[in-house]
Amino acid sequence: MPDIILDGVNVAYDVAGSGPPVLLLHGFPETRAMWDQVVPVLAGEFTVVTADLRGYGASAKPEPLEDASNYSFRAMGGDLLGLMTALGFERFHLVGHDRGARVAYRMVRDATDRISSLALMDIVPTDYLVETCDFAMAKSYFHWSFMAQPAPFPERLIGGDPDYYFETCLLGWGGAKLEDFQGLEAYRSAWRSREAIAAMCADYRAGVTIDVAHDRDDRGKVLD
Incomplete structure (x- = not known):
């Protein structure tokens, strides 16, 4: 599908099937290719939209702002x-995995009336994760604190061998093997660029600063 440009930011996406719309959001360090085997299963009953998050895949990778708010x-x-x-969908079902689940959580907070249903996979709310982190969790989630370090420290280290770094991250979760990742070649081609590495580091810097602040602002608020 041709990208859509919104406020100067292009969003890469695909659409398949027919029926009620559902948006699928990928995780780190993946792209919308992670859903390639899921889309055919859903497309018989839903209009399935998959998209690359800002900074990932074929979507835009704008220069990070100093506070990473973009x-x-x-x-x-x-x-x-x-x-x-x-695309003409004012209300839609929303499914998010990992990083995409955190985006989905923020979407339902910011635009509750637009989300028909929500499925979050592999996360707890960001502010809860930050507040309850212990040494065991810090070891498993090492990439959070590492990638959130000030630029250009993580960018330079990751840029020396991005395949090794990102594949190590993928293999560190759930005992998977590289051959289990059907979209691996798409992931590799997407994460090797300087712009992609900078964007993903900015994502994690925002994740431990402004995103936590947004979650805390919403604490205790009940969704209608």
């Missing part, structure tokens, strides 16, 4: 709300 979950979610509007 890579906040709110900014990413805004792209996707705009995408669904442009």
